[in-house]
Amino acid sequence: MRLALLTLLTSGVKDLRMSSQPYEYIETVSPEEVRRERNKAREMRASSWWKQQIGKGICYFCEQRFSRDLLTMDHLIPLSRGGRSTKKNIVVACKQCNSHKKNLTVAEIRMRQLAENEQSQD
Numbered sequence: 030m031r032l033a034l035l036t037l038l039t040s041g042v043k044d045l046r047m048s049s050q051p052y053e054y055i056e057t058v059s060p061e062e063v064r065r066e067r068n069k070a071r072e073m074r075a076s077s078w079w080k081q082q083i084g085k086g087i088c089y090f091c092e093q094r095f096s097r098d099l100l101t102m103d104h105l106i107p108l109s110r111g112g113r114s115t116k117k118n119i120v121v122a123c124k125q126c127n128s129h130k131k132n133l134t135v136a137e138i139r140m141r142q143l144a145e146n147e148q149s150q151d
């Protein structure tokens with residue numbers, strides 16, 4: 030019985046690794062946690078630290094300069110992926126980069142870029 034369960038679990042892992050859609054993930058963060066971190070992000074937005082960050086006017090991702098109203102707060106590790114509203118996890122992003130990023134982590138964006146580059150070389 031236990032062996033059967035183990036086999037089931039390991040075969041599940043294998044399936045996950047073999048998946049042709051590597052960007053899919055299992056939701057592990059509760060809505061309450063996301064709500065709590067969203068509230069914290071709102072507090073951060075009012076902080077002098079954030080005003081200083083956004084005052085620099087530079088998007089973390091594309092490093093272009095934008096006017097203040099085109100910049101948004103972005104979480105490097107998205108809240109939906111267990112990221113927290115801390116200074117280390119929060120960056121300034123232009124609206125375009127923010128919407129492009131969605132729920133991906135920075136590592137996944139990089140992986141996607143590498144995959145796209147490989148395809149365009151074929």
Ligand SMILES: [Zn+2]
Pocket residue numbers: 088089090091092093122123124125126127
């Ligand atoms: Zn940008």
